[in-house]
Structure formats: C-alpha cells, structure tokens
Amino acid sequence: MDEIIFLDTPERYRPMAAEIVPPLLALLRERSALEEEIWNRLNSLRKEFAAGGGSPNQLPPGSLQVCEEYQRRYQELAASRCIPGFLKNSGPISCARPGKYSFLGSGSGEPVTFTMKTARKAVVVTGCPRSSLRFLYRFTLRPGPEGWLIAKIEYHHSNETSWHMDHDL
Numbered sequence: 001m002d003e004i005i006f007l008d009t010p011e012r013y014r015p016m017a018a019e020i021v022p023p024l025l026a027l028l029r030e031r032s033a034l035e036e037e038i039w040n041r042l043n044s045l046r047k048e049f050a051a052g053g054g055s056p057n058q059l060p061p062g063s064l065q066v067c068e069e070y071q072r073r074y075q076e077l078a079a080s081r082c083i084p085g086f087l088k089n090s091g092p093i094s095c096a097r098p099g100k101y102s103f104l105g106s107g108s109g110e111p112v113t114f115t116m117k118t119a120r121k122a123v124v125v126t127g128c129p130r131s132s133l134r135f136l137y138r139f140t141l142r143p144g145p146e147g148w149l150i151a152k153i154e155y156h157h158s159n160e161t162s163w164h165m166d167h168d169l
Contacts, residue, residue, distance in 0.1 A: 020122050138154040
C-alpha cells in the first residue's frame with residue numbers, strides 16, 4: 001500500500017484510511033490507464049491518416065467515435081464513485097500521455113496525506129513532482145450508500161497558496 005501520512009486525524013478515524021485510500025487510488029489509476037489507452041488509439045489513427053496522405057488539419061476517420069467511447073467509458077468508471085451531480089458538467093474533453101494520474105503507477109514514492117476529523121468527511125491529498133514544482137490533488141470524500149464518494153476535487157502547484165476547483169476526475 002502507498003505510504004499514508006495522517007494529518008489532524010484522531011486515532012479512531014485512522015483505520016478508515018485503509019477503506020478509503022486504496023479504492024480512490026485504484027480509481028485514479030484506472031482513469032489514467034483509460035486516458036492513455038484512448039490517446040494511443042487516437043495517435044494511431046492520426047499516424048495512419050497522415051501516412052495515407054491525410055491532412056494534419058483534419059480529424060482522421062473514426063476519431064470522433066473513439067472520443068465518444070472515451071466519454072462513455074469515463075462516465076461508467078467515475079459516475080458510481082462520485083456524489084450525484086458532481087459529473088453533470090464535466091468529463092474529459094481531451095486526453096494525454098502520460099495520463100492525468102500516471103504518477104500513481106510510476107513508483108514515485110509520493111506519500112498520500114489523509115485527514116478525517118468527522119465520520120462524514122475525509123480528505124486525501126496526493127501529488128507528483130513535475131520538474132521543479134510539485135503538483136497536488138486534493139479529494140474530498142463523503143460516505144455514500146455503497147462506499148465513499150468523491151464530493152470535490154481541487155489542485156494546486158507547490159508554489160501557490162490557493163487551491164483551484166477541478167471539475168474532472
């Protein structure tokens with residue numbers, strides 16, 4: 001399991017980290033793998049299209065279907081893990097390689113911080129080094145009928161003092 005650092009968490013809530021953190025990190029890894037898979041497929045389509053004389057200013061045939069599949073699979077992956085309404089105006093509009101949370105599978109050794117002061121809310125922060133900055137993600141989770149659900153996602157760079165809302169898992 002990833003290293004967990006407890007911040008402002010009474011002893012009685014510390015065991016909850018084992019219930020909350022591993023499923024969250026697994027979800028983020030799955031999301032990143034999906035993003036990279038779709039990026040690879042789109043890149044292959046672009047290369048084939050260019051090799052066949054297609055213009056770099058045009059979308060290759062089949063790319064819209066791959067993007068629609070990405071949206072659908074993203075929603076299937078994330079919807080049951082977020083509070084109702086969280087994803088209503090979100091969803092990835094692009095994909096990249098490496099994926100958004102690819103640092104979680106890179107063996108970076110970055111610790112995860114866990115804060116839980118009440119039984120109704122947990123906060124998990126994870127991050128990755130990117131050149132001289134450290135990029136951090138903060139997930140606020142709330143209990144749901146079938147486990148802990150993501151209620152809010154925020155991010156910031158290590159040289160900033162404020163957090164920014166992220167509307168995309």
